[in-house]
Amino acid sequence: MTVRVRLLADLPELVEPIGRMRCTEWGHDDNLDEWIATTAGEAGRDGLPVTWVAVDETGTALGAVALGPSDVPDRPELVPCVWGMIVHPGHRGRGIGRLLLAPLERHAAGQGYPAVWVLTGPPAVGYYERCGWQRTETVPAGTLLRKPIGRG
Numbered sequence: 690m691t692v693r694v695r696l697l698a699d700l701p702e703l704v705e706p707i708g709r710m711r712c713t714e715w716g717h718d719d720n721l722d723e724w725i726a727t728t729a730g731e732a733g734r735d736g737l738p739v740t741w742v743a744v745d746e747t748g749t750a751l752g753a754v755a756l757g758p759s760d761v762p763d764r765p766e767l768v769p770c771v772w773g774m775i776v777h778p779g780h781r782g783r784g785i786g787r788l789l790l791a792p793l794e795r796h797a798a799g800q801g802y803p804a805v806w807v808l809t810g811p812p813a814v815g816y817y818e819r820c821g822w823q824r825t826e827t828v829p830a831g832t833l834l835r836k837p838i839g840r841g
Contacts, residue, residue: 690745694788697732697740697753704729706750707742710775728773731755737769741792743776743785752776754789756797761808762830769797771807787820798839805836 697703708725716724731738738757742750755772759765771793776785797805807817810831818824822834 690783692743692745692751692783692785692788694741694743694792696734697728697742698734700742700744700748701732703742703744703748703750703753704732707740707753707775710750710753710777711773714775728753731757731772738772739796740773741789743789750777751780752785752789754786754793756793756805759806761806761828761833764828767806767833769800769802769805771805774807774813786816790820794836794838801839803837803839805838807834807836808832809834 708728712724733739740755742753754774759767822836
């Protein structure tokens with residue numbers, strides 16, 4: 690299977706499938722429209738937020754990840770942060786998450802950020818650590834990890 694990573698802004702037809710995937714993973718059916726609207730709002734191109742989507746050779750969405758301002762409660766200085774990393778359950782363990790993180794990290798470095806942050810919980814903490822992220826602290830909302838990507 691060939692997987693390409695593209696900007697969601699270039700594939701607006703995938704906003705709804707990504708919103709549905711995120712809703713299935715973290716939400717409830719009664720807030721599907723909210724998940725789709727949130728995903729649409731994250732489909733930027735240059736600044737924050739910006740979203741990348743992994744697609745197969747047929748153009749089917751396999752996963753997505755966004756980069757945005759801090760979503761860590763009371764920590765607005767932790768910029769940029771990973772938002773909404775999702776890989777379709779049937780495609781996990783195939784390196785798609787790493788493919789998604791690569792352009793996210795390049796984009797953040799190109800914008801001059803010295804690091805990228807993520808606030809997450811188990812089992813994702815171990816995943817990020819395997820990808821080279823460093824656990825920095827535990828906060829009430831989860832575990833905070835940092836990935837140095839540039840100078841600083």
